[in-house]
Amino acid sequence: MSDKVIHAIYDDDDVLLKAVKEVREADHHIEEVYTPFPVHGLEKAMGIGGTRIAITAFLYGLTGLGFAVWMMNFMMIEDWPQNIGGKPSFSYAENMPAFVPIMFELTVFFASHLMVITFYMRSKIGPFVKASNPDPRTTDDKFLMEVPVTGDEKELESFLTKTGAIETKIVEKH
């Protein structure tokens, strides 16, 4: 197994999208594609499955809601019930209308923050993480496709050039 990969650089998102389809049709594996902005349909063309991050957000939201209910029930009903403004705190259900705002806020709080933390962890981004894009131009206006070399590298290079790549570079990957 060779550790060599080809970095093919494209300068247009439509050309890239077509190239991705052609490369996959020619039975080459696409290791990664780096783009400066979200190219619609790219992940589908690359065969990447859908993300489940929205589901996690829903679960985190439920956690937040549960936490809010538990917290206010403990503080207002169980631990230290008070008669506030003639509205005694005997049961959570009866006092619930006054607790709705905070139940909602904590649902949103948990869902948003935990989802973003999940996103950062899954995509391995965060403070002090070093960027690993192979070419600095991929955050500006160039699109980079990383294809592992199998078989004849010259042939693969010319094939990628034919799909519209403006540059190709063979890189030793460790």
Add this chain to the structure above:
Amino acid sequence: MAHYEAPIREPLIVGDKTYHDISNDIAAPIEGKANKWWWGVFLLALTAFLWGIGAIAYTIGTGIGVWGLNNKINWAWDITNFVWWVGIGHAGTLISAVLLLFRQKWRMGINRSAEAMTIFAVFQAGLFPVIHMGRVWNGYWTMPIPNQFGSLWTNFNSPLLWDVFAISTYLTVSVVFWYTGLLPDFAMIRDRATKPFQKKIYSLLSFGWTGRAKDWQRFEEVSLVLAGLATPLVLSVHTIVSFDFATSVIPGWHSTVYPPYFVAGAVFSGFAMVQTLLIVMRKVSNLEAYITRVHIENMNKVILVTGGIVMVAYLSEFFVGWYSGSSYEDFTYLSIGAATGPYWWAFWALILCNGVFPQLLWIKKLRTNYTVSFIMAIIINIGMWFERFDIIVINLSRGHLPSTWTMFEPTFVDIGIFMGTVGFFFVLFLLYARTFPVVAQAEVKSILKSSGDNFKRERDNK
């Protein structure tokens, strides 16, 4: 045809731009040097900020007796400013979240700055309740923790505590939403930076963003879900702020129309502040290609709609108060008593600034004019400050017992703290304008082919 957009839609990016041009234009203010104007305004804002710090220090050191509050009017400028600033914040979330859900592409040119404005404005807002506590060192008592004398908890029946949760959720979620959107743009600055110090800073800020296909997929999903969460959140925040008044029994405050009316007013004032900032910024930072006449006009339309809602609320409050036949209602902030009483100037400032002048925006020529839009935005900012002043001060000045009727006179400390927060806000915004990518360039690049001037022209001429 993937990038097709109806020819009738005006381009959102004018001039013959390429992807690389967008990077250059957005990076230019960061890589360039500040001019004299920037320094002038910055020093002015900094002076106001320092004055504000002095006034706050004096308040904390001596007590809130240094304000103009009296026995009857025990809330005044501080809460006025609090509600004003929170309201201003709402436009940023509306632009970034609600317009995202409605797939409005014009949000992309302005969402970054609008969200920055949101965060800076909510920050100012948060200062006021904290200062108003008097003993700020006990501020942590608002957290759900038992106090040190036993196991007495915070009161979850109180709208003021709901505020604590609403504002802190709003502030932190806005920061996270904003920062996640900033990552690709920081990465763009990082990858083109030539100065080592700059490279280091932006490497740190960009969190190692690389733009992998999977990351973009998650990025878009996260943005969408955050928008879905932020939309009800932003509505809840000003609803809860209005509960501070609506759940009380003061005439003029005890009103069920408050939540929707406050939210509409918040969006109204927030868009006015976005206009104020962006009309200047597009010129100073050479962003005319990205913040166009279309953006300004669309924002003016939102101002017209929300201003209309606010005006209808005023009229219904006025009518229902009068129709109730209750003598207390004759002196609320929207009543004959207010219009002809000692606070007539505040009443008419509200009606003219929020109700009458914005109607000029129905005329297309005026709402597409930058100067008119800017002046109108300033008028609305003033009008919305008066709305909160009227709600709080006029209503408190005329209570159930006529012998307690009184007036409010702000001291130099009240004025100082308010000017201080205005200064602080502009200090933050000016620093942001020089160090942050002020347009969401990655998103703008993704609509260049559909909404860019040159691409549209090429397609339409085919």
